[in-house]
Amino acid sequence: MKIKHFKLISILFFLAFVCAYSIGSPTESNLVVTTLEEKNQNHNKESFPIKPLSVKINEIHVTSRVRNRYAVTTIQSKVKNYNHKAKQASFSVILPDSAFISNFTMEINGQNYTAYVKEKEEAKKIYDEAVAQGSSAAHVATARDSNRFTVSVNVEPETKAAFYLTYEELLKRQNGFYQLVINLHPGELVRNLDVVVEIAESRKLVNVKVPPIRTGNEVQSGINDLDPRAVLDIVNDTSAVIKFTPSEERQKALAHSLGMKEEEGLAGQFVVEYDVERDPIGGEVLVQDGYFVHFFAPKDLKPLLKYIVFILDTSSSMWGQMIRQLKEAMYEVLDQLHPNDLFHLVEFNTNVRVWNLNNYLQSVWYPTSDDVYWSESYGPxxxxxxTFPEAYMVNGDNIKKAKESISKFEAVSATDIHTALQVGMHLIKTTKQNIKYANHQPMVMFLTDGEPTVRETSTQKILNDISKLNDQKTPIFALSFGEAADKNFLQKLSLNNYGFSKHIYEGADAALQLQDFYRQISSPLLSNVSFKYEPSVTSLTKNEFSIHFDGSEMVVAGCYDQTENFDESFGNVTAWNGHDTVSMNFTVQRTVSSIERLWAYLSVKQLLDQKEVDEENKALIQKKALELALNYSFVTPVSSLVVVKPNATSSVDVENAKIGEDYSALTDNRFGGVPLSAGLYSDFDYDESIDVPDYNYKTTEKASNDLFMSYPWLNSIVDKEGFITISKGKYKLGLNETISDVVQCKANNKPGYCVLLNSCSQAYSVILSLNDYINYFCELQNEYAGVCCLID
Structure with a gap:
């Protein structure tokens, strides 16, 4: 096909938005805009020389408008191809996992191409048709708690292209402030780079500040010269404008301070923090055009007495750095417990141990012996x-003994999650029966780095059993630690039991992550919080909450009859303050911001959570979420973005950001440091006199690079020789091999054929992590790592 004909083709592409949503986790909104020059394909695998950049980013403009905690962020990137041949330009944005894309437009050669949102299965058909034509998806990953959007297009010689993307999110209040985080990683120095944040609130702004630039993956301390030198303009009591416009020299300096290559420009997160003046009682209600939002974060309340059960995984997979970090974190957490609080210290592996702080030799193991390793599950x-040790009161002596007990933790044996949680529920039930502790708020902090491996291993049965046992309505806060932890199961465990979950990434700062998580739940202020409104109020989001913590905020939204006068008498908030049930009235204020979109956003978020735990009504809940998502053009786990791309050279996808990867990992050193974030598909040197090669043509190097693009988790387990090491052994990836053996296999009780990972086109859409891969793993010729490619 001649290139002049090729240039006329437009292909529909699908963007599957994968959202790893964690309730209560810090959001990290990110921006990455990158370009990629063609690689020379005639060179050694260990060292890829890269040609001088010909597609240059001339401008990056980020505008984030925050209206009553609801942020709408628009990213604009303008590039130019300075080469005399057509070249590929990539636009890539990493979104916070709580954000929804709501608009995407490309301007190529003066023509606009706007994306639209479709139902996921319908969009998948479009996507599969594109794949059948020889295109393939680029999976890439960088920052924590994020999802990445990437699109690549050809740019004609000496012409420009522009990309515009908008995403929306409700800022979450944690530790007493809201945080808007925008990550900048253009991969080069940008002549015109600026970020503008406009804040307009209904109440007086408090403590607006711009902290130092940060990397976005590890908690930092002691790094100098990361002041963004942003201009902060307090317009009036309720609004502010923040501008960040680093010159190329300043971008170099910041890159140097962050440990990055200066020529690759700034690679870090720009952060804005603020709070608002609080209503001391029932919170504030904003109304507009039949919609309302209720923000509730009362101040000057005395913390509840709490009773916390620490249930900590000490199975063999916690060996080494992880067990050391757990100990380090728990020493700090114990120091944060309040006087007169209660606690139990429980560890589990094959068996469960409830620690006796006065004599660790008298700690109670359950079951009592490894002889019951393969026994049937034990019930309540x-x-x-x-008989287990009683709960301990927080005082200096008991904290010292608890630290001594934790110092004796050893990582051994398997993982019995079911029994550990049952023991935790039993401890809470028996402790709360003591009249002395009737006013202590029970809580469970549960941490594991794996999945259930002995006795009861069905996660669904564990969820059902623990929900039935939790008659005290105790919040369970689940922490997944490391790559192998079953995050979906732990998220459901928390959602089913009035809490929220958080993933702790493996890294040098894991102990600090654990401490930060505990800080969020360290001071409960109210329990059994209920928001009540007049019967004319409809379409309410969640309005019953188990517990409210200091520094956080509860948000309820809904619709009201505009013929009614929505005022302070329209409802109230009731809650238990540790001694009595109190009733609190709220204030009402009219606003000009879009309360309707905030309501829609919050409704979709909560429906998606509800879908995960309500199996009986899952289909109906998903239908409601989809209807809202399509109506408001939100890209969600049940809806997808269809992008019209001119002169396509690669397809588009969104990938959960890789666990624990930092910006230095954006280059794959095995292949000469080529930026993974840019997409590794080679451009073609177009010539009017020759035919264009078929797009699905792959060189050996390109096939290898595509594999690491599609499966970014491979980077953490593959060595320079192309071997991977997993729990089942050490195997070759077979990057340059072709195996014709016919080997039947099964995965998820479905039949398939065992093939090399780069030979199964369907695998990248279902294998999103190392844990997924292990479920589909099969062995080829006793030495190659295969995947069970299912038969449709």
Whole structure:
């Protein structure tokens, strides 16, 4: 096909938005805009020389407008191809996992191409048709708690292209402030780079500040010269404008301070923090055009007494750095407990140990011996017949003993999650029966780095059993630690049990992540919080909450009859303050910001959570979420973005950001440091006199690079020789191999054929992590790592 014909083709592409949503986790909004020059394909695998850049980013403009905690962020990137041949330009944005894309437009050669949102399955058909034509998706990953959007297009010689993307999010209040985070990683120095944040609130702004630039993956301390030198303009009591316009020299200096290559420009997160003046009682309600939002974060309340059960995984997979970090974090957490609080210290592996702080030799193991390693699961009746140590009051002596106990933790044996949680529920039930502790708010902090491996291993049965046992309505805060932890299961565990989950990434700062998580739940102020409104109020989001913590905020939204006068008498908030049930009235204020979109956003978010735990009504809940998503053009886990791309050279996808990867990992050193974030598909040197090669043509190097693009988690387990090491052994990836053996296999009780990972086109859409891969793993010729490619 001649290139002049090729240039007329437009292909529909689908963007599957994968959202790893964690309730209560810090959001990290990010921006990455990158370009990629063609690689020379005639060179050694260990060292790829890269040609001088010919597609240059001339401008990056980020504008974030925050209206009553609801942020709408628009990213604009303008590039130019200075080469005399057509070249590929890539636009890539990493979104916070709580954000929804709401608009995407490309301007190529003066023509606009605007994306539209479709139902996920319908969009997938479009996507599969594109794949059948020889295109393939680029999976890439960088920052924590994020999802990445990437699109690549050809830019004609000496012409420009522009990209515009908008995403929306409700800022979450944590530790007493809201935080808007925008990550900048253009991959080069940009002549015109600026970020403008406009804040307009209904109440007086408090403590507006711009902290130092940060990397976005590890908690930092002691790094100098990361002041963004932003201009902060307090317009009036309720509004502010922040501008960040680093010159190329300043971009170099910041890159140097962050440990990055200066020529690759700034690679870090720009952060704005602020709070608003609080209503001391029932919070504020904003109304507009039949919609309302209720923000509730009362101040000057005395913290509740709490009773916390620490249930900590010490199975063999916690060996080494992870167990050391757990100990380090727990020493700090114990120091943050309040006087007169209660606590139990429980560790689990194959068995469960409830620690006796006065004599660790008298700590109670359950079951009592490894002889029952393969026994059937133990139920609450068996546990009720055992006598465990009583809860300990927080004082200096008991904290010292608890630290000594934790110092004796050893990582051994398997993982019995079911029994550990049953023991935790039993401890809470028996402790709360003591009249002395009736006013202590029970909580569970549960941490594991794996999945259930002994006795009861069905996660669904564990979820059902623990929900039935939790008659105290105790919040369970689940922490998934490391790559192998079953994050979906732990998220459901928390959602089912009045809490929220958080992933702790493996890294040097893991102990600090654990400490930060505990800080969020360290001071409960109210329990059994209920928002009540007049019957004319409809379409309410969640309005019953188990517990409210100091520094956080509860948000409820809904619709009201505009013929009614929505005022302070329209409802109230009731809650338990540790001694009595109190009733609090709220204030009402009219606003000009879009309360309707905030309501829609919050409704979709909560429906998606509800879908995960309500199996009986899952289909109906998903239908409601989809209807809202399509109506408001939100890209969500149940809806997808269809992008019209001119002169396509690669397809588009969104990928969960890789766990624990930092910006230095954006280059794959095995292949000469080529930026993974840019997409590794080679451009073609176009010539009017020759035919264009078929797009699905792959060189050996390109096939290898595509593999690491599609499966970014491979980077952490593959060595320079192309071997991977997993729990099942050490295997070749077979990057340059072709195996014709016919080997039947099964995965998820479905039949398939065992093939090399780069030979299964369907795998990248279902294998999103190392844990997924292990579920589909199969062995080829006793030495190659295969994947069970299912038969449709």
């Amino acid at each position: 009746e068996d546990i009720a017949n055992r």
